[in-house]
Amino acid sequence: MSSRQTYDFVIAANRLPVDRHVHPDGSYEWRTAPGGLVTAMESVMRGWESGAAWVGWAGFPGEAPEPFDDGKLRLHPVPLSGKELSDYYEGFSNDTLWPLYHDVIVAPTFHRSWYTCYREINQRFADAICEVAAEGATVWVHDYQLQLVPAMVRDQRPDLRIGWFNHIPFPPVELFAQLPWRESVLRGLLGADFLGFQRPDDARNFGRACRAVLGATTKGEKVEWVGTDDGRLGAAPRTVRAAAVPISIDASGFRELADSPEVTARAAEIRASLGDPEVVLLGVDRLDYTKGIRHRLRAIGELFEDGEIAPDQVTFVQVATPSRERVEAYRTLREQIEGMVGRINGDVSHLGATAIHYLHQSYGREEMAALFRVADVMLVTPLRDGMNLVAKEYVTARHDGGGALVLSEFTGAAEEMPQAYRCNPHDIAGLKETILRAIRADPEEKERRMRSLRRRVRKHDVQSWAGDFLAGLEAAPERPSRSGAKGDS
Numbered sequence: 001m002s003s004r005q006t007y008d009f010v011i012a013a014n015r016l017p018v019d020r021h022v023h024p025d026g027s028y029e030w031r032t033a034p035g036g037l038v039t040a041m042e043s044v045m046r047g048w049e050s051g052a053a054w055v056g057w058a059g060f061p062g063e064a065p066e067p068f069d070d071g072k073l074r075l076h077p078v079p080l081s082g083k084e085l086s087d088y089y090e091g092f093s094n095d096t097l098w099p100l101y102h103d104v105i106v107a108p109t110f111h112r113s114w115y116t117c118y119r120e121i122n123q124r125f126a127d128a129i130c131e132v133a134a135e136g137a138t139v140w141v142h143d144y145q146l147q148l149v150p151a152m153v154r155d156q157r158p159d160l161r162i163g164w165f166n167h168i169p170f171p172p173v174e175l176f177a178q179l180p181w182r183e184s185v186l187r188g189l190l191g192a193d194f195l196g197f198q199r200p201d202d203a204r205n206f207g208r209a210c211r212a213v214l215g216a217t218t219k220g221e222k223v224e225w226v227g228t229d230d231g232r233l234g235a236a237p238r239t240v241r242a243a244a245v246p247i248s249i250d251a252s253g254f255r256e257l258a259d260s261p262e263v264t265a266r267a268a269e270i271r272a273s274l275g276d277p278e279v280v281l282l283g284v285d286r287l288d289y290t291k292g293i294r295h296r297l298r299a300i301g302e303l304f305e306d307g308e309i310a311p312d313q314v315t316f317v318q319v320a321t322p323s324r325e326r327v328e329a330y331r332t333l334r335e336q337i338e339g340m341v342g343r344i345n346g347d348v349s350h351l352g353a354t355a356i357h358y359l360h361q362s363y364g365r366e367e368m369a370a371l372f373r374v375a376d377v378m379l380v381t382p383l384r385d386g387m388n389l390v391a392k393e394y395v396t397a398r399h400d401g402g403g404a405l406v407l408s409e410f411t412g413a414a415e416e417m418p419q420a421y422r423c424n425p426h427d428i429a430g431l432k433e434t435i436l437r438a439i440r441a442d443p444e445e446k447e448r449r450m451r452s453l454r455r456r457v458r459k460h461d462v463q464s465w466a467g468d469f470l471a472g473l474e475a476a477p478e479r480p481s482r483s484g485a486k487g488d489s
């Protein structure tokens with residue numbers, strides 16, 4: 001008999017929640033990795049007394065380290081070779097699924113060999129989950145990199161409760177139908193008991209895809225599929241529930257951080273180093289074509305050129321986190337953005353008054369919070385975004401009564417944040433008007449809007465998100481009797 005330990009709660013995500021830092025002498029340590037999902041899951045883990053396991057890639061190619069503990073959490077690394085990283089992750093996940101699921105803003109690339117690798121890696125994750133899951137355990141699978149995992153796990157372990165959450169949009173069937181492996185992906189997902197999406201429209205898009213592609217039927221949030229006898233992955237009849245469970249942030253933790261004396265002092269320092277402008281505009285995004293950075297720069301560049309705003313009064317800070325630099329579309333985007341920033345600054349800045357500060361860097365949470373505290377107007381203008389946690393972090397950090405949020409209607413966050421200054425980032429004239437409106441609105445109006453935005457995020461924080469998801473998973477395919485049954489405060 002193996003003495004291997006198993007767990008009642010298992011999370012699977014592409015990445016483990018830690019990064020390996022190697023010291024010059026060759027020794028190394030694990031540090032908690034930054035990012036939306038990690039922050040979100042941290043608070044869930046705190047509530048799982050009996051311990052839990054997290055299955056994911058450790059962040060470097062080659063052999064995986066042995067499983068190890070991080071506090072109460074068992075980390076179970078899944079190996080990926082350099083070639084697998086390039087085919088499963090950079091290829092199929094980030095160059096096929098990512099653009100397809102984000103409205104085909106750039107054209108998705110379809111390669112059969114990438115899909116074959118995606119399938120193999122999904123099987124590897126499924127095997128790892130089955131290895132660490134105790135009898136009857138709850139398994140929470142995350143995101144588009146692991147869409148085949150639910151059915152692969154169910155095939156081996158029908159005793160498990162399986163949930164899947166999609167952090168990105170689920171596309172309309174007219175776009176999803178382009179995917180040559182559309183049927184396998186849907187069958188993979190239908191292996192779950194509960195499928196969580198950011199917006200009701202994403203859940204509906206999934207239901208429509210199941211109807212159109214698999215001939216499934218839907219009744220409200222339930223998807224029923226009669227199965228097939230073809231013996232392929234996920235062929236058994238299934239009834240699952242697909243519903244919206246919008247993700248959020250650790251609002252009280254972030255507010256506390258933003259309020260700390262260190263962050264307050266740093267915010268003053270940043271403002272002074274920018275030359276104490278009257279208005280600071282801020283954008284914070286991964287450098288991704290979905291985030292609408294080019295459209296934003298176009299609008300701001302024109303506002304400077306038109307003389308509507310002047311660089312000695314208004315400055316725009318754009319933080320663009322390095323991202324997926326081995327994928328060509330991302331390299332091209334970086335060149336385009338840097339070209340635009342250079343051109344606009346060359347045309348409209350003058351000595352001592354820089355129109356745009358562009359930072360292609362990653363920062364710690366404190367620095368992010370300080371930047372939010374400095375921003376008089378936050379520009380969150382993606383062309384498509386599953387949720388966008390930056391919008392929620394910003395309103396939470398600015399509970400001093402200041403600030404204004406310009407928010408694209410194509411984000412999941414827009415659904416929950418109607419008091420933001422809403423914009424369509426494709427409409428450059430409209431975007432310019434909205435930015436000016438947010439700059440010029442009277443402080444009372446801004447304060448009113450910010451107050452209700454903040455209230456919403458405080459009420460629907462990451463703890464209540466996780467509680468809602470787990471309650472949905474427990475009750476699936478029925479609705480839970482009361483939303484937020486677990487972890488609601």
Ligand code: ADQ
Pocket residue numbers: 034035036037167168247284285286319320321361362363364365368385386387388389390393
């Ligand atoms: P992302 O596309 O990465 O996440 P987002 O929701 O904005 O987008 O989360 C980014 C996180 O990284 C935020 O917490 C932000 O503060 C942080 N961050 C950004 N730039 C940074 C920098 N330069 N340095 C340090 N930290 C930085 C995906 C989906 C989103 C969805 C999330 C969570 O694309 O739509 O909201 O998952 O589900």
